[in-house]
Amino acid sequence: MDSERDELLHTFVAEAHEILDEIERALLQLETGRDVYDVLQRVFRATHTLKGSAGSVGLGGLSDLGHAAEDVIEALCRGDLPLTTPVVSLLLETVDAARRLVAEVERGQVERSTSHQEVIARLQEARRGGPAEPQGAWATSARRATEDDAEGATSIKSIRVAVEKLDRMADLIGELTLGRNRIVRTLRAVRGEAGAALRDEMEEQDRLCRELEEAVRAARMVPVGPWFRHYERTVRDLAHAHGRLARLVVVHGDVEVDTAVVERFRDALTHLLRNAICHGIEAPEARRAAGKDPCGTITLHAAHERGGIALRISDDGAGMRRERIAARVRALGRHPAPDALPDHELFGLVFEPGFSTATESSHLAGRGMGMDVVRRRVESIQGTIRIESREGHGTSLLIQLPLTLATIEGLSVGIGDERYVIPLRAVLACCDLPRGSLAHGGAQGLMVRRGRALPCVRLRALFGLGGSPPPDERVVIVALDGFEAGLVVDSLDGEGRTVVKPLGQLFRRVPGISGSTILGDGSVAMILDVDALLGGVVRDAVPADALDERRSAPSAAGGSPG
Template identity: 95%
Template sequence: MDRERDELLHTFMAEAHEILDEIERALLQLETGPDVHDVLQRVFRATHTLKGSAGSVGLGGLSDLGHAAEDIIEALCRGDLPLTTPVVSLLLETVDAARRLVAEIERGQVERSASHEEVIARLQEARRRGPEALQGAWATGARRATEDDAEGATTLKSIRVAVEKLDRMADLIGELTLGRNRLARTLRAVRGEAGAALRDQMEEQDRLCRELEEAVRAARMVPVGPWFRHYERTVRDLAHAQGRLARLVVLHGDVEVDTAVVERFRDALTHLLRNAICHGIEAPEARRAAGKDPCGTITLHAAHERGGIALRISDDGAGMSRERIAARVRALGRHPAPDALPDHELFSLVFEPGFSTAAESSHLAGRGMGMDVVRRSVESIQGTIRIESREGHGTSLLVQLPLTLATIEGLSVGIGDERYVVPLRAVLACCDLPRGSLAHGGAQGLMLRSGRALPCVRLRALFGLGGAPPPEERVVIVAHGGSEAGLVVDALDGEGRTVVKPLGQLFRRVPGISGSTILGDGSVAMILDVDALLGGVLRDVGQADALDERRAAPSAAGGAPA
């Protein structure tokens, strides 16, 4: 709990500085600008927000200070108290007192000072006696404001930076990385002592570039805990709107992720929480009858996994009904034999456009919208999503997201004269393609790996590149939909950090391609979206028992991971 409160305090501190700055600017406008009533309303709203936020994180002194200031502002709005320079000075002194409290909290001295109590007393006195109680407030406020400025100049430890500036820094780091790769390629061709000396210097530059890149990436990282906890109110309100009770539990909120990933996934997470309440959490009476707590629990769990962040959104509700989903799949004609599908494949059909098992539609659910939007949102940021569920016990959605969208670790592969990059977090191993696994020029087939049939796709045929494949082909084994699949390529060029470049409008909807990058030799390579690429291709691959054991046998001695 202490760690969670520290995270909430950190978020509150950043907001408190902005709110106090806004209040101060508005108070200064009261004496010099028109629209006094509108300005007073702005001051009141900001003060009310600060008071409420301070109270929610247990800062009683700051909350009391805001409450006393609210009384004065209300009196000004009603005309019960005249707007004079001493009144404005007292309110500005209130801002100074609030800043002192915030500074004490930041230093770990949680509201030990009692100096704000004097300001509260003067605010209350002014509310009772009027302007005559404010004699000398102007000079006192000016003196204390000057002292606060001097103190603040030595205690500033952090600043807020616009995300756009961090994005620009990431772009420049990406360009620097590309330039470094090109220079390193050129230096490899320089012979003699001069070449060796230049390469030694280049190694030092590589180190500095990597440190700079890590520093910029670290500046963009934010803990997911405060972001997740913003949904506590959303879960509560949505549940009440559906006549249900639900609470949100956040686990491992200290895991950090790029701010860009947070923003791009925000709407998708809202969809998932809405679906957990509308389709998962039962009514309190039904939960009691099933021996459950009448208040359902939705859990957000975060962890670092395979070079990215793994999110698990779980509920302890009714779970998903295989029978209802299979019946809907048959009705829509999405699969000829849905009952024969394993759970993860059947449940993945929920993400198809227009799929819904809700008997009725409402403003929250049942219109066949949402889950396909979620999948597109996740895939647009190089993520994956899959479902696990047990009827009567609840549902979990497992979302794998990258830590950052600016760069990825990638495996460069070659197909003829073309180059592609496979995100390294999806790569499990590399091996030689066993002879006879795929027909000559065929797009799909099966190979034997560790005694199991592995579906494979030849990218040359899939992309229509033409030409004959080389005598020896390679297979990149990737994770796909909770299982494995193979991408057959001509050659493996090696792995490294890749700078992601967005696609233009013309290529944005090309399936299986998520971005582009510039390689060290200056050539352009497409970045593959593994799940989107394999999603519809492997459905036609035959069952494992159709594999000819004699043709598959050579793979037993096939290539080891590269």
């Protein structure tokens, strides 16, 4: 194809993606029963536009598909054809077929596929009042939506510039910082007017460096709305395949998050939506009997909170039954007295590997894998997750994720000659280590804070750094899911934003370390993985009776850094 036709097809592809997204959203809206005629008119106009554009660039197959869909939509508008779920499903399948044809255009394989012809035949049969969909279509569509949701979300993977290139730009900014700091140290020795002028110029370069870092960070951010809305079709098809009715509602879709967070959380979100349908949303008859709308609602809510993004995934289904979960916990031997646990701790046990209350398994649910995958994925991106549920009223999963994986707000601390960075989101307070809390050179002990026993661990001993601690040590109090502990360090060096660099292959399995960074003075610092420290290393290091003493102590309000 010549360059002019390539440019024409490129323009058509971009327009076709937008039109198909619009048609799909409108078709999903049809099932709500609101403004049906107006929505059908929107679908007809968009389909007509797509058909005309395809014909103008010589895509006969896509034009024929659009023409067959037009006939069905026109019959729906006139009332000659009843609006039923199978008809809407067939139109949605038409959108899928159109997307496959557009994808062929993108790959340079114009008009090679014939799979759309079967869809055209079924559209023509439906127009004559015949069957609208083959048996088992829901299960096939749901399986496709569950196993591979990436194809419909390709627009999120690149934002004008490939994400890998933005990662490289972030690394280069770190290298620029190193070079700048070396020059600054050299300029300190230059005296006179020349030295002053050079230092002033370096201040301007420093400002430009900070602006460049901020620009790269902003370029990595994408709104969560388009990402969330890709799951509207997934929720619908999964619900129908499981004998349910469900819709997806997105709240605050303009909240922005790092595209790397989106990609690494995608599978976890699919698991959560599947579990909401399979274990949360009741069958339409049961919902009617309970006085609910037969169509359940799953809500994705996003908000900026504590320097990150807070996601709430809620359903208005049956909620979680304490008795059933406690019985399963006892059967699996996960806890000796599950009935005595508070809700958040009991519900948190569903994240254990192999935990499931389903009586039978299928390709949709019941294998005890999903929630464990969710927790591991959330923790892998330095996030947290907890469950709130009320029987008969629904379940909410509260997920805290970092705003970006490229930079973090951190507290720099010193241990001997080494420097570490603690993510600021996990820090509750900083204070002096009370004398006598730890034996000289000892690894762990207890300190009293606001009338309660708090386990504390000396990082010097935990990481085997050697040497003697200074006479006056400091404690950084960190928290995870209500569990607090003190990390004992030599000094506090201040807060700031740091560029995160991944660990090399040799260091990836070091417990308690999640990455590295370059500090303002050019030195390299390790970034602490607070979740891993509190979830394993600290709990193992602190005696069990100390933890029991802490749990039995009265709770107290958290503090603030300083």
